[in-house]
Amino acid sequence: MSKNKTQPTQISVEEFLQGISPESKQNDCRTICSIMEQITGEPPIMWGQMVGFGTYHYKYESGREGDWFTVGFAARKSNITLYIMAGFERYAELMAQLGKYKTGNSCLHINSLHDINTDTLKTLIKESVIFVRNTYPAV
Numbered sequence: 001m002s003k004n005k006t007q008p009t010q011i012s013v014e015e016f017l018q019g020i021s022p023e024s025k026q027n028d029c030r031t032i033c034s035i036m037e038q039i040t041g042e043p044p045i046m047w048g049q050m051v052g053f054g055t056y057h058y059k060y061e062s063g064r065e066g067d068w069f070t071v072g073f074a075a076r077k078s079n080i081t082l083y084i085m086a087g088f089e090r091y092a093e094l095m096a097q098l099g100k101y102k103t104g105n106s107c108l109h110i111n112s113l114h115d116i117n118t119d120t121l122k123t124l125i126k127e128s129v130i131f132v133r134n135t136y137p138a139v
Helices: 013-018 025-038 090-097 118-133
Strands: 045-049 050-059 065-076 080-084 102-104 107-110
Touching: 013 025, 013 045, 025 045, 025 065, 025 118, 045 065, 050 080, 050 090, 050 118, 065 090, 080 118, 090 118
Parallel strands: none
Antiparallel strands: 045 050, 050 065, 065 080, 080 107, 102 107
């Protein structure tokens, strides 16, 4: 069975954060990094161009399995993508309070932290981490 192409790396999270521009996006990413580290109790680790926190093991009915981060984010050219591995269907009430965003599967796309309610974001991240930890085995 093939491994995931994206694996944890030894790349410095700080160097990655320093390379984000504009400065406002860098500051937002630093804040998100701090929030995720505080909620998970895990240090940030680079997974390719994504910053991940914690790991879990998944196995699909198809037999495909692997390890992935519990929660994470990436600074994309057009926005910041947060990886909320529990998805969003179970969090309709929180999503209604979040602010301006777009979603796709487990991806939450925001332009800026100024566009969203950060307290709601913290709750969403915390609930997703609890869901993942209760559903999948830790690595």
